[in-house]
């Protein structure tokens with residue numbers, strides 16, 4: 001058969017109908033073709049078709065209208081299985097398998113990306129070495145990196161960072177003897193007498209905190225308590241203890257430990273009051289004006305407005321402060337207005 005004859009053959013309505021039937025039945029001929037002799041000759045295409053498909057003109061079966069089924073309440077269905085049914089075509093099965101493979105590959109890529117993603121502690125901390133001032137051995141310590149995204153600042157200078165809390169790492173500790181202190185004190189010089197006091201104490205009391213790269217809030221709070229204890233045993237600086245208590249309160253605030261936060265805040269306020277009366281400032285980089293402001297801010301945040309007002313009065317009455325620390329003066333004035341509003345409410 002030539003190409004033209006074949007195209008003419010395809011245009012024949014009977015042939016079209018027959019092809020439609022074949023496709024409808026999944027590729028199987030609608031009628032069984034008789035055995036045709038290879039050498040058999042036909043007078044025309046119609047003659048050939050009549051011989052090959054003798055019942056090709058069989059009347060078309062009209063589709064029956066679907067019977068009306070009344071909806072009945074259905075029990076809860078189990079989750080649908082998206083897999084093709086056993087009787088689905090090869091194309092359907094391939095489509096399902098391709099879709100499934102794409103999904104598996106996508107899940108693998110997400111898992112691999114997650115595995116490579118660093119935890120906040122890995123991103124924002126670094127391990128370095130320090131010489132312990134008490135046992136004088138080199139110890140690993142975890143330090144925070146400087147670039148961390150700030151989310152907001154509270155009245156008492158507590159900074160909330162986006163996905164990391166650097167206050168967890170404020171206290172450094174020695175993995176050999178268990179001494180703990182904030183950076184400035186850990187790296188500073190210690191009088192021999194105080195060193196001896198602590199060495200003796202640490203020899204008799206095992207206070208070693210195991211080295212961990214990633215601290216949780218409980219680890220951090222224990223270390224704050226240790227640092228405060230060692231301060232009480234040695235320098236007895238209420239200024240240092242006030243700052244440590246305030247930093248511990250910030251850890252509690254970031255973690256949502258409201259009751260413990262209040263305990264640390266109250267202790268910080270009392271320590272600041274004592275230190276402002278008796279100690280020489282600055283302490284750990286904090287001036288006496290700033291400590292006065294912090295004392296007022298702590299009392300404000302724990303709703304003790306009278307005490308807050310007393311400490312704010314000291315700042316507002318300091319004639320030089322407007323010139324020497326205008327920002328601090330403005331912050332104190334704003335807090336004064338907040339207290340007036342709170343008292344009216």
Ligand SMILES: [Zn+2]
Nearest residue numbers: 132135174177
């Ligand atoms: Zn040590």
